[in-house]
Amino acid sequence: MLSHWSAAWLWGLMPTQPLPIHVTTPIPRHKRLGLLIHRSRTFADEDRRLVEEIPVTSVARTALDLAARVRARSVSRLLQRSEELELFDLRDFESALARNRGHRGMKPLRRAIAIYRPPPFTRSGLEERFFELVIAQCLPRPATNYVEIGYELDVYWPDLRFAVELEVFETHGSRLSFEQDAVRQEELKLAGVEMIHVTGARLAREPQRVMKRVERLLAMRRRELRR
DSSP, X not given: XXXXXXXXXXXXXXXXXXXXXXXXXXXXXXXXXXXXXXXXXXXXXXXXXXXXXXXXXXXXXXXXXXXXTSOHHHHHHHHHXXXXXXXXXXXXXXXHHHHTTTOTTHHHXXXXXXXXXXXXXXXXHHHHHHHHHHHHTTOXXXXXEEEETXXXXXXXXXXXXXXXXXXXXXXXXXXHHHHHHHHHHHHHHHTTOEEEEEEHHHHHHOHHHHHHHHHHHHXXXXXXXXX
């Protein structure tokens, strides 16, 4: 069946048809001109699909195979494209990972799909967790739900005019809210308020790194205001 880059092209996940053509087989095959043959004994029925009557690896298995061979950024772009084409199903990816333990693409793909898993925090839970980390990092205590120029800010240091917006995926539930948030950030910037965004998935994945970044940004902001 078509696999790797050729499968990605057939699914519409990449713009140009790669050469040579990549195929995967569970049994040994002789080399053929124009084909790059991969062998895998781990294929299950769930890893096989038909696209335009052509046998091809599933989107999840295609991503798994490519994750072993391309950079993390390329895997992320492939997942984003699959979501745009409405081909992404988290259950398929989790199932493919469970079936193919030991595959070289397992770890990079697992990292790449982490942002697609259900949010680790509710909105209120995210605020509580962030504030706990602020205290643990011994950072100055911020105000919460502070109103500045008519906008409510999740976390705010008024003396530094520095804000953190805490976001879960559901925050941008509509195009209108997405557009309004862009205008809001522009107006805050014009009023001298610096703002960064922290998502629930990122805070769950790398809390210490997030807080180190916040600490550095606060220090930079303090130096800027002293000039």
